[in-house]
Each structure stands twice: as C-alpha cells, then as structure tokens.
Amino acid sequence: MTLKRPRQATASTASLMRIFTVPEDATSTLSIIERKLSEDLAGFLGESIAVQEKPLPEIEADFSAFEIPETPRFVSDYTDEIMHNLVAHSVHTASPSFIGHMTSALPYFVLPLSKMMVGLNQNLVKIETSKAFTPLERQVLGMMHHLVYAQQADFYQNWMHSANHSLGAFCSGGTVANITALWIARNQLFKADGEFKGITREGLHRALRHYGYDDIAILVSERGHYSLAKAADLLGIGRDNIISIPTKGNNKVDVEHMRQVALSLAANNVKVMAIVGVAGTTETGNVDPLAELAALAAELHCHFHVDAA
Ligand SMILES: Cc1ncc(COP(=O)(O)O)c(C=O)c1O
Incomplete structure (x- = not known):
C-alpha cells in the first residue's frame, strides 16, 4: 500500500x-x-x-x-x-x-x-457503568472457582453474586495475577491479631516483630517466571527471598528438595509465606507436581499459589 x-x-x-x-x-x-x-x-x-x-x-x-x-x-x-x-x-x-x-x-x-465489547464500552469498576457485565464476571469467577474447589450448589448460590464477597479477581495478565495472589498470601499471613492491626495497616517491619519471624520467603521452581521476583520486590519481601528450587526431571520442581529448604529456613526462623507451583513453565510448558506441592503447603501451613499464566 x-x-x-x-x-x-x-x-x-x-x-x-x-x-x-x-x-x-x-x-x-x-x-x-x-x-x-x-x-x-x-x-x-x-x-x-x-x-x-x-x-x-x-x-x-x-x-x-x-x-x-x-x-x-x-x-x-x-x-x-x-x-x-x-x-x-x-x-x-x-x-x-x-x-x-x-x-x-x-x-x-x-x-x-x-x-x-468495544462498542458497549463498559467499565466494571462499578455496577453503575457495567450492569449485566458485573454478574457475568461473577459467574465466570464462580465457574473457575468451582473448577478448582468444587463446592456445593448452595455455596455458589450464597456467595457468587454477593456484593460483599469475591470468589476471585480478574487480572490483566500473569504479572498482575502473581502480584495479586502473593499480596493476598502476605496479608493473610500477617493478618490482624490482638493489638496488631495487620500488615495492611502497620507494614512488614512491625508484622515480623509481632509474629516473631526474622524473615519470610517464597519457594518456587528454578523455572518460575521472573514476575514472581517483581511481586516480592513490590510487596516488600525482597527479590532475594524468592528461593529458587532445582528441578528434578522434565523441568518439574523437586518437591523433596523444596521440603528440605523449607525445613532449613524454619530452623533459621524464616517463615515460608507461600510456595508457588508452576502450571506450564514459560519456556517448556511443563507442569509441576501440583498435588504434592499442595500437600507440602498444608504441611508447612503456608499459602499455595499456582501460576497458570
Ligand atoms: C508462567 C508465567 N507466569 C507469568 C507470566 C507473566 O505474564 P504477563 O506477561 O501476562 O504479565 C508469564 C508470561 O509469559 C508466564 O509464562
């Protein structure tokens, strides 16, 4: 032309x-x-x-x-x-x-x-500018929640369209999704407790002091996406506290190695805030052993996040 x-x-x-x-x-x-x-x-x-x-x-x-x-x-x-x-x-x-x-x-x-979609130009920030799109969004989140957690029908009838609850959040991409998930994990770990008003009010320094940890860490396969380090940076956890765990075969994380790392961190009074399973590594597409990682997270009493971006 x-x-x-x-x-x-x-x-x-x-x-x-x-x-x-x-x-x-x-x-x-x-x-x-x-x-x-x-x-x-x-x-x-x-x-x-x-x-x-x-x-x-x-x-x-x-x-x-x-x-x-x-x-x-x-x-x-x-x-x-x-x-x-x-x-x-x-x-x-x-x-x-x-x-x-x-x-x-x-x-x-x-x-x-x-x-x-472009013609309708809805803004899901408020029901006043989205109307039917907000219930649709909540329905899709409900379906995705059901895919993972498979709750009974009454759970979804009670909560799916509740204005005061949310079964998930749509994110504009993988980086924002990782930041959002780890933000929630951090806030949940350092929630309000007695005199302590929670990390969202008092910040990381006082949170560590209140809960008695020297530091916190996030464990993920060496194949984890670099956006996880950005999340650690942004959330005040620090990039060095994303601990990279070697893979065993087929680019899948070595869960036993991760367990050993978690134990030695605990011995040094470092709390594992979350472990991250990769459900499709960026370079190879391999999926970590998610069920084993979920069991390890339960054992460590920490958040389990799956990066399926
Ligand atoms: C596994 C994984 N997580 C996170 C991301 C980041 O996604 P985005 O580029 O949408 O922020 C990617 C992108 O390739 C990814 O492969």
Missing part, C-alpha cells in the same frame, strides 16, 4: 460532533479494512503484513517523532499510515508457519464479539 499525500483537516465543533455521530463512509479506507477483516481475516492478514521483514532500526525511524502533532488529521489518512508503518510490519501470529506457544491465530467469533 502506498501512502497518499496528507490533506489538511480542520478542528471544529462540527467535526468533533461528526466523529461521534456519523459512521465512516462505506468507501473510506477504514470501512474497506473493516469489511476485509470481517469477511476474510486470514486474507487480510496475509495481504497486509509484509512478507519481507524490515530491519528494526528502519521501523524505529518510522516512530521517531516525539512531539504530539498540533494539526488535525483525517482518519483515513492516519489509517493509511497505520497500514503502511504498523500493520505491514506486525508479526503474523496466525500464519501457519509461525511457531509460538503463547500467541496464535484467533477464532473468528472473537472479532465481532470484541467489536461489540
């Missing part, structure tokens, strides 16, 4: 009004793209993504401007530029010759459903 000469657009109340009320013209660049996307996604990707890779420095040169443009532009002109600079040099993750275990082709139904 060649770039057309940019035309001069004007900023006015009328054009602002227009972009919220008048659909794109059927012959506009964006409408043509939208039609191709809906009718033949594979064809669109195949035609629009350049076969020959452009060297990264050349791509970077296309994105070298650092001042926010002062002059308004027509959407179609900007779309042309996007097709030329961005889409053409994207990675064709749906290509049959692309090898990648985390990002691949999308089923067709995702396109119209995602368009509907």
